[in-house]
Amino acid sequence: MGLAIVYSRAQVEIDAPEVRVEVHLSGGLPRIFIVGLPEAAVKESRDRVRSALINSGFSFPASRITISLAPADLPKDGSRFDLAIALGILAASAQIPKQALDGYEFIGELSLAGELRPVSGILPTALAATRKGRKLIIPEANQDEAGLLNSDDVFCAASLLNVVAGLLGRETLSVAQLTTTISATRNLPDLKNVCGQQHAIRALTVAASGAHNLLFIGPPGSGKTLLASCMPGILPGLTKAEALEVMAIRSVAGKPFDASSFKQPPFQNPHHTASAVAMVGGGSKPRPGEISLAHCGALFLDELPEFPRQVLEVLREPLESGQIVISRAARQSTYPAQFQLLAAMNPCPCGFSGDRDNNCRCSREQIVRYRQRISGPLLDRIDMQVEVPRLALGKLKNPEEYSANSTASRKQVSAARVIQIQRQGCVNAQLCNEQLQDVCQLQPSDQDFLIQTCEQLHLSARAYTRILRLARSIADMATEADIQTQHLAEAIAYRRVFNTHA
Numbered sequence: 001m002g003l004a005i006v007y008s009r010a011q012v013e014i015d016a017p018e019v020r021v022e023v024h025l026s027g028g029l030p031r032i033f034i035v036g037l038p039e040a041a042v043k044e045s046r047d048r049v050r051s052a053l054i055n056s057g058f059s060f061p062a063s064r065i066t067i068s069l070a071p072a073d074l075p076k077d078g079s080r081f082d083l084a085i086a087l088g089i090l091a092a093s094a095q096i097p098k099q100a101l102d103g104y105e106f107i108g109e110l111s112l113a114g115e116l117r118p119v120s121g122i123l124p125t126a127l128a129a130t131r132k133g134r135k136l137i138i139p140e141a142n143q144d145e146a147g148l149l150n151s152d153d154v155f156c157a158a159s160l161l162n163v164v165a166g167l168l169g170r171e172t173l174s175v176a177q178l179t180t181t182i183s184a185t186r187n188l189p190d191l192k193n194v195c196g197q198q199h200a201i202r203a204l205t206v207a208a209s210g211a212h213n214l215l216f217i218g219p220p221g222s223g224k225t226l227l228a229s230c231m232p233g234i235l236p237g238l239t240k241a242e243a244l245e246v247m248a249i250r251s252v253a254g255k256p257f258d259a260s261s262f263k264q265p266p267f268q269n270p271h272h273t274a275s276a277v278a279m280v281g282g283g284s285k286p287r288p289g290e291i292s293l294a295h296c297g298a299l300f301l302d303e304l305p306e307f308p309r310q311v312l313e314v315l316r317e318p319l320e321s322g323q324i325v326i327s328r329a330a331r332q333s334t335y336p337a338q339f340q341l342l343a344a345m346n347p348c349p350c351g352f353s354g355d356r357d358n359n360c361r362c363s364r365e366q367i368v369r370y371r372q373r374i375s376g377p378l379l380d381r382i383d384m385q386v387e388v389p390r391l392a393l394g395k396l397k398n399p400e401e402y403s404a405n406s407t408a409s410r411k412q413v414s415a416a417r418v419i420q421i422q423r424q425g426c427v428n429a430q431l432c433n434e435q436l437q438d439v440c441q442l443q444p445s446d447q448d449f450l451i452q453t454c455e456q457l458h459l460s461a462r463a464y465t466r467i468l469r470l471a472r473s474i475a476d477m478a479t480e481a482d483i484q485t486q487h488l489a490e491a492i493a494y495r496r497v498f499n500t501h502a
């Protein structure tokens with residue numbers, strides 16, 4: 001009786017560790033035992049594989065079949081191993097030669113008729129398999145995602161029969177490639193549609209330059225949401241490594257594959273009714289949430305005070321560490337979450353506090369309570385707080401009010417980021433404390449000024465270092481080697497709104 005070994009890959013966070021599928025046929029009553037999979041998945045996989053083999057014209061061995069998926073302690077979702085299990089049974093029962101499987105890995109779910117169905121997390125699987133120097137066969141429906149790699153070693157097939165014919169050299173399997181084109185033009189909201197708001201546009205550009213967190217405060221209709229949605233259009237494109245990581249996160253999150261956005265920085269704007277799990281990730285098989293989908297890009301929270309407090313509080317850790325740890329029963333999953341936080345809010349519950357033409361109906365107490373929905377520690381991590389006043393209607397028609405555009409801002413942002421990457425290998429928002437001492441030196445009088453301001457505004461040591469990083473970005477935009485007084489003053493001004501009004 002026979003033994004066959006087939007290689008496949010599990011999905012753990014955004015990695016794809018190797019799984020050895022061992023199939024052993026022995027005498028005894030015909031039965032299948034699968035070890036190394038959770039009970040429910042075992043039953044489903046067993047039934048699918050049996051039907052797929054029979055419906056593809058193969059015989060199902062009338063012997064005792066033991067299948068082991070090793071390592072046993074790896075969490076496994078059943079369906080992705082169907083193809084490997086089916087091929088293992090074929091090789092162990094000598095319906096195909098064992099050598100035909102050498103140097104290959106397989107991934108895919110089987111339908112009862114033997115067709116190959118797509119699975120999630122193909123990109124990490126393809127990366128890991130090709131790094132290992134093996135060829136990989138995937139479902140045809142997944143080929144776009146794997147096609148991003150441009151590898152000659154990833155092949156796709158439509159059915160189990162296709163795969164077998166390919167392995168035996170009777171058919172040539174096609175190499176996985178992109179069937180959609182990556183769009184070169186970006187159809188994104190543009191700053192040229194923003195009327196006036198020079199101060200807010202400047203703030204948005206500064207925030208983009210160093211990936212700083214930004215909160216817009218203004219009455220309804222002032223254009224806060226439009227301004228924030230212009231962020232992806234002024235950010236430079238992602239590097240290939242970043243783009244693949246972003247796609248891998250989308251893939252394991254089960255999001256539909258969309259090549260047209262490849263290399264574009266993500267922009268996620270969850271509604272305030274989104275659950276904590278949707279925001280940070282989780283579930284029985286922990287999946288990444290909005291904050292991980294925003295990795296290498298921006299997370300925009302409109303109507304910030306409307307988000308439940310406990311949802312906002314979980315943002316604190318990833319805002320510092322750039323990752324999120326999700327604890328689930330005995331397991332912990334870690335997903336990347338290096339995002340820039342953008343947020344918008346009204347100045348008060350009715351929206352018109354400080355507005356020229358409308359009277360605010362809120363009591364001082366109501367306003368204080370409203371603002372207190374944003375906790376001090378979260379506010380501490382928001383580098384820039386910017387007021388966006390409502391414009392007089394007359395200005396909307398004046399062409400001079402539309403003087404900005406995203407192309408110009410993106411040039412400024414890209415130039416500033418080049419300086420940062422060359423100097424320290426990361427954007428300014430990610431500068432660690434040791435780096436700060438090297439690259440954010442202040443003149444003694446400026447240092448005193450900053451300390452005094454922090455005391456006056458009751459700012460924490462964390463806010464102090466965040467102001468330094470922000471001042472560094474402002475100096476970089478001016479291509480100045482040293483932070484000067486006016487750069488520091490601008491950075492401090494972005495901290496004053498919340499701390500002096502409330």
Ligand SMILES: [Zn+2]
Nearest residue numbers: 348350360362
């Ligand atoms: Zn009000």
